Amino acid sequence: MTDIAVESKTGSKSEQAYAAVKARIVEGTYTPGYRLVLAKIAEDLGVSVVPVREAIRRLEAEGLVKFERNVGATVSGIDPTEYLYTMQTLSIVEGAATALSAPLIDPEAIARARAVNEEMRDCLEHFDPVRFTALNQDFHSVLFEHCPNPHILDLVHRGWNRLASLRASTFRFIPGRARESVEEHEALLQLIEAGEDADTIEKAARRHRTATLDAYLAQAK
Amino acid sequence: MTDIAVESKTGSKSEQAYAAVKARIVEGTYTPGYRLVLAKIAEDLGVSVVPVREAIRRLEAEGLVKFERNVGATVSGIDPTEYLYTMQTLSIVEGAATALSAPLIDPEAIARARAVNEEMRDCLEHFDPVRFTALNQDFHSVLFEHCPNPHILDLVHRGWNRLASLRASTFRFIPGRARESVEEHEALLQLIEAGEDADTIEKAARRHRTATLDAYLAQAK
DNA sequence: GAGTACGAAATCGTATACGAAAACTATGGC
DNA sequence: GCCATAGTTTTCGTATACGATTTCGTACTC
Numbered sequence A, B: 001m002t003d004i005a006v007e008s009k010t011g012s013k014s015e016q017a018y019a020a021v022k023a024r025i026v027e028g029t030y031t032p033g034y035r036l037v038l039a040k041i042a043e044d045l046g047v048s049v050v051p052v053r054e055a056i057r058r059l060e061a062e063g064l065v066k067f068e069r070n071v072g073a074t075v076s077g078i079d080p081t082e083y084l085y086t087m088q089t090l091s092i093v094e095g096a097a098t099a100l101s102a103p104l105i106d107p108e109a110i111a112r113a114r115a116v117n118e119e120m121r122d123c124l125e126h127f128d129p130v131r132f133t134a135l136n137q138d139f140h141s142v143l144f145e146h147c148p149n150p151h152i153l154d155l156v157h158r159g160w161n162r163l164a165s166l167r168a169s170t171f172r173f174i175p176g177r178a179r180e181s182v183e184e185h186e187a188l189l190q191l192i193e194a195g196e197d198a199d200t201i202e203k204a205a206r207r208h209r210t211a212t213l214d215a216y217l218a219q220a221k
Numbered sequence C: 001g002a003g004t005a006c007g008a009a010a011t012c013g014t015a016t017a018c019g020a021a022a023a024c025t026a027t028g029g030c
Numbered sequence D: 001g002c003c004a005t006a007g008t009t010t011t012c013g014t015a016t017a018c019g020a021t022t023t024c025g026t027a028c029t030c
Helices: A012-026 A039-047 A049-061 A080-104 A109-123 A129-141 A150-170 A175-193 A196-220 B011-029 B036-047 B049-061 B080-102 B107-126 B129-145 B152-169 B175-193 B197-221
Strands: A063-067 A072-075 B065-068 B072-075
Touching: A012 A039, A012 A049, A012 A129, A012 A150, A039 A049, A039 B049, A049 A063, A049 B049, A072 B197, A080 A129, A080 A150, A080 A175, A080 A196, A080 B080, A080 B129, A080 B152, A109 A129, A129 A175, A150 B080, A175 A196, A175 B197, A196 B065, B011 B036, B011 B152, B036 B049, B049 B065, B080 B152, B080 B175, B080 B197, B107 B129, B107 B175, B129 B175, B175 B197
Parallel strands: none
Antiparallel strands: A063 A072, B065 B072
């Protein structure tokens, strides 16, 4: 169950480099502040520096790394301010994505989402934060399956990526909040089933995210 | 008042290439569908292909160009669907940006915004769509001056860029909508002055954008 | 002992070069 | 006359190479 084997996917070397470096950031091999030396990465991956450079700049555009001219790239830091920005933005785009998707979610998808949520509940019993986090993403992914606006969905995914890079290094699992989260998921499903109006659903989805932010802030203080 | 002279800004060639190509897209020299051949652009700008490639990929990440593996880059198209996605996303992020900024806008900024809006009104009399559009962006920029979340502001700017590339090619000025727009600006300023709650302001800002979309759709049909 | 100046090493930025893939063109078969 | 196919041309993708810039270490001065 090592991380290798993701390496050789698409033919493009720059794509490979992108995927490889991104994976290392998300899984925590490269922690925030880690210095990304082009030549070194290139050697590790068995490619030249050009595609690596391209990959790094792409990651920069996504906010996962910070690039400084003539100095180099480092994995993006995780100061609380940045976390706040990201969570706030996510609450907005997730809220919109949920509201837009809601009318298009069929009962079968609801059932699947509910099943995922029940699995999350199990994770609470057996204390499995890693799996819980993955399932949490699955849950929302099911809701967004038929999101009518791909741009918004893309913004959601970007936010998730940023959080992933933070999580690997400093994430602290807050059991109380996790339990709440499961309940909010169920409540959200019921709103969707009931065919509530977009505004109600959007607000609920937003609060679901901001509540996590609040829990973090309360604990950090 | 030609467009050249933007060329030699930052020392970085890839930055220059980025700015140059972006400018040509936004101003309409490169229209949607235009084939961006790396070698040709490199020659035009007097640099090698490597920085040009980097610039193009950056523009791809922003949605201004479309890149196909082993085929090349073309200026992004402007089909109505894409326009809809962009406008819808903009309505959401602008709405959020406006609501978040509102409590931080001081009377002096309000006055400036109002002055810009009055200039827009003048543009209606003298029929100056180009200036009107520029001022429209200025108006919202004033409101967003103290936006507490730079991520959201960044999303707003990305949306504006995409629209700019569309506008140069197929934008059709709708006088009736422009007049409405000026009135909505004034109404928005009054809501802000009155210290209305975030939700009210957010909805107003959203509607301001979606109304333009609706006007476009009504006309296109 | 602290700070500055200089030189060496590391690293980035970009030009050039070449192999690979796709697009185009022309030729031949049906 | 039209489609398939082979050859040519264009254009991309990446390796290598080298100059430019920054950073780090050392020695020197105050």
